Amino acid sequence: MRFAVKTRPQHITWAQMRDLWVAADDIELFESAWHWDHFYPLTGDLTGSNLEAWTTLAALAQATRRIRVGCQVNGMIYRHPAVTANMAATVDIISDGRLELGLGAGWNQLECDAYGIPLPPLKERFDRFDEGVEMIVRLLRDETTTFVGQYFSLTDARCEPKAVQRPYPPIAIGGKGPKRTLLTTARWAQHWNVIVAGPAEWTPLKAILLEHCAAVGRDPGEIECSVNVMVSPDGDLDAAAAAVEGYAEAGVDIVVMNLPQDATPALLTDLAERLRPLA
Numbered sequence: 001m002r003f004a005v006k007t008r009p010q011h012i013t014w015a016q017m018r019d020l021w022v023a024a025d026d027i028e029l030f031e032s033a034w035h036w037d038h039f040y041p042l043t044g045d046l047t048g049s050n051l052e053a054w055t056t057l058a059a060l061a062q063a064t065r066r067i068r069v070g071c072q073v074n075g076m077i078y079r080h081p082a083v084t085a086n087m088a089a090t091v092d093i094i095s096d097g098r099l100e101l102g103l104g105a106g107w108n109q110l111e112c113d114a115y116g117i118p119l120p121p122l123k124e125r126f127d128r129f130d131e132g133v134e135m136i137v138r139l140l141r142d143e144t145t146t147f148v149g150q151y152f153s154l155t156d157a158r159c160e161p162k163a164v165q166r167p168y169p170p171i172a173i174g175g176k177g178p179k180r181t182l183l184t185t186a187r188w189a190q191h192w193n194v195i196v197a198g199p200a201e202w203t204p205l206k207a208i209l210l211e212h213c214a215a216v217g218r219d220p221g222e223i224e225c226s227v228n229v230m231v232s233p234d235g236d237l238d239a240a241a242a243a244v245e246g247y248a249e250a251g252v253d254i255v256v257m258n259l260p261q262d263a264t265p266a267l268l269t270d271l272a273e274r275l276r277p278l279a
Contacts, residue, residue: 001248001278004032004256005268006072006228009051010041011261017051018063023265025064029272029279032068032100033060034256037075039111044261046110054087061095070100072193072228072256073174077106077117077125081132081152082159085139089163097164100191102172103136105129105181126180127151133171133188140168172226178208185223186212193226198243199250202227206251226254233260235267237274244278 005024007017017035024030037053040046053071061069069091074084084103092099105125112119120128131149138145139159147154163169172191175181185192186209196202206225213220229243244255257271 001244001252002031002254003029003272003275003279004034004068004226004254005030006034006036006256006258007263008042008258008261009035009053009056010038011044011048012051014051014056014059017056018060019265020259020263020268021060021064021067021069023268025067027268027272029276030067030268031254032070032256033064034070034072034100034102035060037071037073037078037102038108039115040108042108054091058091058094061091061098064095064098066098068098068100069095070172071102073102073104073172075104075106075108076129076132077112077119081135082139082154082157084132085136085159088136088169089140089159089161092163092165092169093161095164097169099163099165099169100172101136101169102174102193103129103133104174124151126177126184129180130184133173133184137168137171137188176205178205182209183212183216185209186216186218186220189223191224191226193228193256195228199246199252202247202252203250224253225251226256227252228256228258230258231260231263231267231271233262235260235270237271240271241274241278244275248278 007020021033024033041048041050088101128151131152135147145154145157170190173185173189174193176194210220231240
């Protein structure tokens with residue numbers, strides 16, 4: 001069992017989030033750190049602050065030296081896939097090859113309505129997602145890319161300079177849709193992340209992913225599986241550790257510890273000590 005941390009960029013200052021990532025960088029138990037890609041807070045005061053994902057990720061990559069960095073997950077609806085590919089290559093260079101490229105279809109109606117961003121019906125959204133993931137992979141991997149899809153097209157497109165990680169940074173797809181998300185994961189991802197209620201919900205989803213891998217001829221051993229576990233606002237580390245133990249028995253590879261909003265570097269130290277016997 002391996003461990004990561006996730007901070008929520010809502011209702012927090014840049015300095016607070018930077019200090020948490022720097023502290024995690026100094027704790028070897030934590031192999032990666034994550035945040036999310038939203039423009040509005042998801043909980044609490046929805047009119048409050050929320051730091052933008054990619055600009056903070058670039059700064060956090062510069063502020064750290066060891067820990068892998070990523071976003072759970074980049075919303076495909078927010079940016080053209082070619083723009084995302086160029087941003088990903090640049091952050092991978094800034095981090096010296098530590099980017100985990102989180103990708104998802106997107107879902108937040110509130111943000112889309114506020115910013116005038118189209119949020120297509122579910123089928124179209126996932127059709128766009130499938131095209132977008134393929135485009136991003138090809139732009140990061142190939143010298144030039146020509147692509148003609150229903151929603152996106154490229155003509156002899158370049159993405160230069162290339163990322164440090166070759167053929168491209170690991171793709172981490174987030175979600176649990178059995179028909180579309182898990183199929184796209186089987187085709188393209190090196191990492192699958194999902195938020196579930198517990199091992200009883202995760203296990204049948206993993207079985208569906210294995211079925212998709214068999215259908216597309218993919219070795220499931222090439223896809224790491226992670227889940228998110230909340231650390232409660234009261235800092236109950238025993239409860240968090242108990243949740244982790246259940247996932248270890250189910251065969252999850254990585255547990256991402258979602259930190260409470262008021263987490264401090266000291267909490268990270270205590271959390272690592274509590275989790276270390278489970279690693």
